[in-house]
Amino acid sequence: MNILMPQLGETVAEGTVSKWHKNIGDDIKSGEILFEIETDKTSMEIPATTDGKLTKILVNEGETTSVGSIVAVIIGEGEQPPEDDIKEDTTSENINKSIESSQSDLPIKNEESFTSKKTSNLEIVIDTDAPEWFSFLNEVQTPDDNYEAFSSKNIDIKFTPLAKRLANNERVDLIKLADYFKKNNARKVNRKLLEDYISSLSVTKARSNISGKIDHVLYPEKVALNRIRRTTGQRLSESWPQVPQAFQAVEVNFSNLDKTRNELKQKYSDRDLKVSYLSFVARAISLAIKEYPLVNSCFSEKELHIASEVNLAIAVDLNYNGLIVPVLKNSDKMKLLDLNENLNDLVQRAQNNKLKQEEYFGGTYTLSNNGSMGTYMTAPIVNPPQVAIMSFDGIQKRPVIIEDSAGDTIGIRKIGVLGQSFDHRAFDGAYAASFLKEVKSIIEEFNWNSEI
């Protein structure tokens, strides 16, 4: 079978083979990547559509050829290798010319008929002026059938209408389903097979649940999980195996914030204003995200989608009855006091179960505050599709070494720990660490007076 240069776009006339993944003589399985091509618009990997042996590569790496011309030849089992290069066994100059021109600017769809006729009687086939297959109609042919059919070939399993409908109702992933049946050598899926498949799924689910092994004497008391807990459990068990996460933490000096808080207290002594450390941290994160937008993004298989807004999700504990994460929209557009007010309001309403529907959704970065319980450090779990989560822990007075012009001294400072877990697929430790450092320096050095 001839491998043709595929049509990569409506207006693309030629493509460059940028890389060969296979060598001459390799055995090829249908679906394996043969080579990569590049055009001025796109690049893509081309899979084989048939099994066989790669016998010929006509376009080497770096070479450019027109759409529809032959790039390589794969010989399937039992197929006869085609005759050697057309050029070699032609004698007449005229013929040579006509063949060359046809190779360079014609999609040779008729290659096969051409070669077969050629062997029977060369003179008849190639009329020097206009070979009969050299019709202007040929010029618009593209070899799309060679490639588009691949996706459907990949799933060559038939579903009865009922099975398809049931699969849709049960929200079964048809691709996984097809894989499963392919493995089991089934070609047609009817209701019975589908029901077997679905029950096998629930068996796998049941296996991962260890409830069968619980020693009820040792653990006599049962606590039913409420809805929030179940949802949290589901989300987290999705996150943990799917998201390769890493954790980093920095110590942050909060002493400067204390000054600001005291000033705030004096300035607004007439009203009962409480600005929590959490608000400062939230403000600092919102500012730092502008410098490091990747932490404020969502991850999909091939891309990182950077959010246009900073929507901080704030983890709120409901008296041990579950955790909810209301979202503070556009937190970067709020100055400290504004943010503090909105944040307190949000947390309070979350605790009183008075959140609006939309406030549960749309978070782009999560901030969790465990400090009130006196923990030193928390490694939170990323909440996908978000790529990072920050935990802010116990601020305590600690002796620290202070370096200044007078030399090193030991002083008492309020130190807290900011820990961030992040999706390592989205970015690396250096980027995450720089972001943490940015947050740290904002908390320590930012001119907070400008915000009050």
Added chain:
Amino acid sequence: MREGKDATIIALALMVPRAVAAADKLMQEHGIDVEVVDLRTLVPLDMKTISKSVSKTGRLFTVEENPRLCGWGAEIVSIVVDELFWDLDGPAVRITTPHIPLPAADNLEDIAIPSVDRIYNKILDVLK
């Protein structure tokens, strides 16, 4: 005529007892539980009963005494495919007298018209 859950046979007149006999045999020998619907009349056509049965079993067989071409089974299959397509769990199959002039000889006639064994074998073939 007979309730079942694996497939539906629609039959008319003389074919009804044969279909029931075939269904009994399928149940006994292979545990295939076939529902048999006696159509009783073609006009009016009791589409409600047919629909109910086919959407329960997902498989439709018609057993017709008439020759194949333009038999009433074709009409029923066409309505079922039209209205119950997403309930079908396999092809609808017609078991009929072949498309030939009916032989005058008794023994040939018996071969041409669907028998219990033919119904039984055909359904077994398709469902296996």
